[in-house]
Amino acid sequence: MTHQDYKDLIHLSFLQELSEDEQSVLEEHLRDCPECGAEAGELKHLHEVIGRHSGGDITDDLLFQARRELRVALRLERAKKTRWIDLLERFNIMSYPTVRVAFASAAMLVIGLGLGYLLFVPTTSVTSVGEAGSLQGADSQSGATKVSNLRFISQQTETGEVEFTFEMVTPIRMRGSVRDNVVQRVLAQALLNEQNPGARLQTVSTLGTQLQPAALQDHEIKRSLIRALKADPNVGVRREALLTLQKLPLDEEVKQAFLYVLRHETNPAMRIDVINSLEKPVLAGKMIDKDILDVLREKMQTDENNYVRARARNVYEEGQQR
Amino acid sequence: MSGKEQSESLDEMLEMDLILKAKRGDMTAFEQLVYRYDKQVLSIAARYVQTAEDAKDVYQEVFLRVYRALPKFQMKSQFSTWLFRITTNVCLSHRSKTRRHTHASLDQESDTERGYSLSEKLSGGGATEQRAESSDLALHVQHAIDSLSPKQKMVFVLKYYQGYKIREIAAMLHLSEGTVKRYLFDATKRMRTELKDTFLT
Incomplete structure (x- = not known):
């Protein structure tokens, strides 16, 4: 290492960014190098001077003033949004029969123009697939379609003929009610396959808040929620799936999913939530299932978390008294 | 756990x-x-x-x-x-x-007035005899910090006064860790030059 490298290490040492090994290498060098020793001395002095300047922190008064002003600004921001919503609502109220007829006519005209454009303006993306599997006339510029994973199978240099496979993905924008069966199916699939945890979280949250328990009973949606609860890598998604499934009756499928979580979930807060769900039949004065009692007994003895053990014991004992 | x-x-x-x-x-x-x-x-x-x-x-x-x-x-x-x-x-x-x-x-x-108002607000009180010396130091250090380029200054503030790790700063500013280190080294060099005559001798 050069002297410059050691000088960089001295900087990083004062910033507490060195590993133990790097620190000992530096200290060893400083013992024998007067040049780097002088550099360390100067930097120490500089840090002392800067450190002395750090002075007091921001005052509570300044913080309260900032919060008060922010509250006012947020209120204005919300009012701005509400004004738009009011305007749209007024627009609806103002639609008297005559105005309504005028708007309907204008809307028909716009729809007619749109249809005319779609029917008579030639499209650029022709995707006719021939018998041999070759794509004729496909326009690589068309839409937002992405071609990926291109693999050549064969190519004839004499005739110029090539054969290959590829994946073609076209983004689709969908608008519809979450109560619509197709929308629900797409969301259920997204919950299982989407890479982005934020999107998965929003999917569960949408299903949970927008759908009635009866709609959540749909086999595919329920299966997706259970899979998310048991296997999603993101704890937020798992928790949202748990909250949604808690709205459903504790049937065999849901019960088994909850017991799985109680046994295997690493997050203690999730395990506690599940125990709370399993306690519901007890609180309603009903018999508690033997499977549930077995897992509760196991958890009250072996769970690493004190609170989980205590809650499991509590529910187990209440359940046994029924 | x-x-x-x-x-x-x-x-x-x-x-x-x-x-x-x-x-x-x-x-x-x-x-x-x-x-x-x-x-x-x-x-x-x-x-x-x-x-x-x-x-x-x-x-x-x-x-x-x-x-x-x-x-x-x-x-x-x-x-x-x-x-x-x-x-x-x-x-x-x-x-x-x-x-x-x-x-x-x-x-x-003047620069002095601007710097003084900041240090006063930060420490939450008016100037006194006892604080005169430290205020003088504060003004010089603040002046030196203000002489840094915007990104150097941001990195310097986050590291020295907020105590973030270099990797955290890199994530916040969408920079590589190497770039953050370079900003810090350059900022420190500049601060040394700015403060040399008054406080580092």
């Missing part, structure tokens, strides 16, 4: 809950999110800009941007990283406004 890890995990879930509620328009949840981090945001702003008024402007702009963008926040990064990235962006753009303002009013307000 240790007690500390458990409480961190619960805290993470609580924060996630607040974010989801705030995304759906729950203002109480949004305020709770603000109160989790607003002291740090104001502290960064106060270190970076010239006056307490500017610091409050930055604070307000940051949280208004967060409020507007929260429905689109996809949780690809930690909420705090996202928030502090917005904070640094607002600070960096705010500086240019201040500069324009400063150029326009240089005759009315």
Whole structure:
């Protein structure tokens, strides 16, 4: 290492960014190098001077003033949004029969123009697939379609003929009610396959808040929620799936999913939530299932978390008294 | 799992809950999110800009941007990283406004007066005999910090006064760790030169 490298290490040492090994290498060098020793001395002095300047922190008064002003600004921001919503609502109220007829006519005209454009303006993306599997006339510029994973199978240099496979993905924008069966199916699939945890979280949250328990009973949606609860890598998604499934009756499928979580979930807060769900039949004065009692007994003895053990014991004992 | 890890995990879930509620328009949840981090945001702003008024402007702009963008926040990064990235962006753009303002009013307000008002606001009191010496030092250090380039200054403030790790700063500013180190080294070099005659001799 050069002297410059050691000088960089001295900087990083004062910033507490060195590993133990790097620190000992530096200290060893400083013992024998007067040049780097002088550099360390100067930097120490500089840090002392800067450190002395750090002075007091921001005052509570300044913080309260900032919060008060922010509250006012947020209120204005919300009012701005509400004004738009009011305007749209007024627009609806103002639609008297005559105005309504005028708007309907204008809307028909716009729809007619749109249809005319779609029917008579030639499209650029022709995707006719021939018998041999070759794509004729496909326009690589068309839409937002992405071609990926291109693999050549064969190519004839004499005739110029090539054969290959590829994946073609076209983004689709969908608008519809979450109560619509197709929308629900797409969301259920997204919950299982989407890479982005934020999107998965929003999917569960949408299903949970927008759908009635009866709609959540749909086999595919329920299966997706259970899979998310048991296997999603993101704890937020798992928790949202748990909250949604808690709205459903504790049937065999849901019960088994909850017991799985109680046994295997690493997050203690999730395990506690599940125990709370399993306690519901007890609180309603009903018999508690033997499977549930077995897992509760196991958890009250072996769970690493004190609170989980205590809650499991509590529910187990209440359940046994029924 | 240790007690500390458990409480961190619960805290993470609580924060996630607040974010989801705030995304759906729950203002109480949004305020709770603000109160989790607003002291740090104001502290960064106060270190970076010239006056307490500017610091409050930055604070307000940051949280208004967060409020507007929260429905689109996809949780690809930690909420705090996202928030502090917005904070640094607002600070960096705010500086240019201040500069324009400063150029326009240089005759009315000397550097010394501006620096003094900041240090006074930060330490929360008026000038006294005892504080005269430290105020003098504070003014020189503040002047030296103000001589840094905007990004050097941001990195310097985040490291020296907020105590973030280099990798955290890199995530906030969308820079590589190497670049952050370089900014820090250059900033320190500049500070040494600026303070050499007065305090480092």
